[in-house]
Amino acid sequence: ERPYRCPDCPKAFKNSSSLRRHRQLHTGERPHACPVCGKAFAQPSNLRQHQRVHTGERPYACPQCPKAFTHSSNLQLHRRTHAASRPHRCPLCPKTFVAASYLQRH
Missing domain, CATH: 3.30.160.60 (Classic Zinc Finger)
Incomplete structure (x- = not known):
């Protein structure tokens, strides 16, 4: 069951945190900024991935x-x-x- 419905589109979620994260797609909110270049992301995981551009880290061999x-x-x-x-x-x-x-x- 997915009781948490997005008011902006037909998607529904099992928990409120997933809905909150999804709603950032509609609001454009990007609270996680890169300290090196300032590029901002909705999700902290996307920021961590982006930071590899600056560090040169390539963890997937x-x-x-x-x-x-x-x-x-x-x-x-x-x-x-x-x-x-x-x-x-x-x-x-x-x-x-x-x-x-x-x-x-x-």
Whole structure:
């Protein structure tokens, strides 16, 4: 059951804190500012991720090669490069890619 309903959209939540966090999307509230550059974020976790831009921290390391990433989603996308499946084929040359975005960039 999700008794906490957003008054601005159809979403509903199990607890009031989740609703409060969601409402920041509608209000534009960004109370968590980076002390280095001033960029502000709605969630403290997003600020922590952003701060890696300044520190150079890359905590998500690929177990198959030396590459490391600031975001887990970038590691997940990268790991596809080690996979055998490369379903996205360039119509102009023989190259194939693991992700459609890689083909578009090519």
